[in-house]
Amino acid sequence: MTMNLKIRNSVDNSVISTEVEEGDSIGDLLLYAAEYWSNQKYAMVMKVGSRLVPPNLSVSETGLKDGDTVILVPDPQGG
Amino acid sequence: MERTEWIDMDRIHGFRVFVAGAGALGNEVLKDLALAGFRDITVADPDTVEESNLSRCVLFRPGHIGMNKAAAVAETLPELDPDCTLTPITDRIQNLDLEGYDVYIGCLDSISARLHLNSHAMYYRIPYVDGATDAFRGKVQVVLPDGPCMECSMNGTHIRELHRTFSCIPGEEIDPVILSSGITTSSVIAAICVREVLKIACGIEDRCVRGVSYYDGMEGTMDIVSLETNPRCPNHGESV
Ligand SMILES: [Zn+2]
Numbered sequence: 001m002t003m004n005l006k007i008r009n010s011v012d013n014s015v016i017s018t019e020v021e022e023g024d025s026i027g028d029l030l031l032y033a034a035e036y037w038s039n040q041k042y043a044m045v046m047k048v049g050s051r052l053v054p055p056n057l058s059v060s061e062t063g064l065k066d067g068d069t070v071i072l073v074p075d076p077q078g079g
Numbered sequence: 080m081e082r083t084e085w086i087d088m089d090r091i092h093g094f095r096v097f098v099a100g101a102g103a104l105g106n107e108v109l110k111d112l113a114l115a116g117f118r119d120i121t122v123a124d125p126d127t128v129e130e131s132n133l134s135r136c137v138l139f140r141p142g143h144i145g146m147n148k149a150a151a152v153a154e155t156l157p158e159l160d161p162d163c164t165l166t167p168i169t170d171r172i173q174n175l176d177l178e179g180y181d182v183y184i185g186c187l188d189s190i191s192a193r194l195h196l197n198s199h200a201m202y203y204r205i206p207y208v209d210g211a212t213d214a215f216r217g218k219v220q221v222v223l224p225d226g227p228c229m230e231c232s233m234n235g236t237h238i239r240e241l242h243r244t245f246s247c248i249p250g251e252e253i254d255p256v257i258l259s260s261g262i263t264t265s266s267v268i269a270a271i272c273v274r275e276v277l278k279i280a281c282g283i284e285d286r287c288v289r290g291v292s293y294y295d296g297m298e299g300t301m302d303i304v305s306l307e308t309n310p311r312c313p314n315h316g317e318s319v
Contacts, residue, residue, distance in 0.1 A: 027235055030235060030236060034235070041240075042236070042240060042245075043190065043236045043239075043240050044234075045232055045234070046234075047304055050302075050303075050304055051304065051306075052232045052290065052291060053232075054231060054307065054309035054311075055233070055234035055235070055309075056309065073293065075211075075218070076212055076213040076216050076218050076245075077188070077189065077193070077240065077245045078211060078212050078213055079100050079102055079103070079104040079185070079186040079187050079188045079210065079212060
């Protein structure tokens with residue numbers, strides 16, 4: 001089954017919509033978003049509500065529903 | 080600080096702390112550790128001090144330019160507490176025996192180095208407090224032996240950047256989001272790291288921040304995001 005999700009980029013608050021399959025993984029969604037915002041070349045994580053979701057979980061396993069928004073967050077790596 | 084109910088100075092004095100990295104974040108962490116009463120600290124960094132480091136590294140002096148960073152901080156940290164013993168190691172953590180410490184603190188600048196320290200923390204069951212910074216953002220993650228680790232949330236974007244060094248190279252064009260952090264971001268993240276280490280040293284690791292703390296210095300916010308153990312992460316279960 002397919003559903004529509006919104007991905008919000010926390011850097012500039014821009015939003016894209018995408019159609020996903022229930023079995024698609026969060027990792028797939030992340031790479032799709034990273035490709036869309038390809039000028040942002042750094043590690044990112046995906047937040048669902050106040051959870052950081054493991055990349056191998058499927059969209060349905062995270063409890064996401066049609067119309068939900070996930071948030072893309074830069075993951076700092078400097079020191 | 081001794082008046083805080085759970086603070087145990089004897090435990091803090093004897094706690095064996097390993098700090099990976101003596102850059103901007105490492106300098107701030109070492110300063111806070113010494114001022115908090117930690118006296119048995121080892122720091123490892125293979126890099127040398129450059130002039131551009133001086134403006135945001137409290138323990139470097141102009142005379143340290145060209146000197147190894149770990150050796151440089153070992154000269155100045157005792158100014159803060161003469162009873163503090165700082166053992167400098169001038170090698171990469173990948174070449175070190177990381178057994179025998181009570182806690183690791185990560186002040187690193189690459190994902191591959193973080194994963195190295197993370198896997199040793201899980202293997203030896205040593206708590207690991209990791210700090211990381213960008214221009215005005217930072218994060219702190221406390222990895223405890225039976226909880227989720229750093230690798231649990233990593234994904235394809237981390238693999239893409241695995242061996243990249245996130246540090247300031249003069250003249251290099253770099254995305255403004257991941258510019259080297261200013262002293263204020265380093266200070267905030269270092270203070271949180273050392274506060275979490277204090278909890279671990281004093282036996283109240285159950286009070287450590289769970290998940291990952293994300294700091295946004297522009298918005299002035301701290302977002303604590305929960306994290307679960309990833310069943311496919313190689314650092315958990317029988318594979319360890
Ligand atoms: Zn893990």
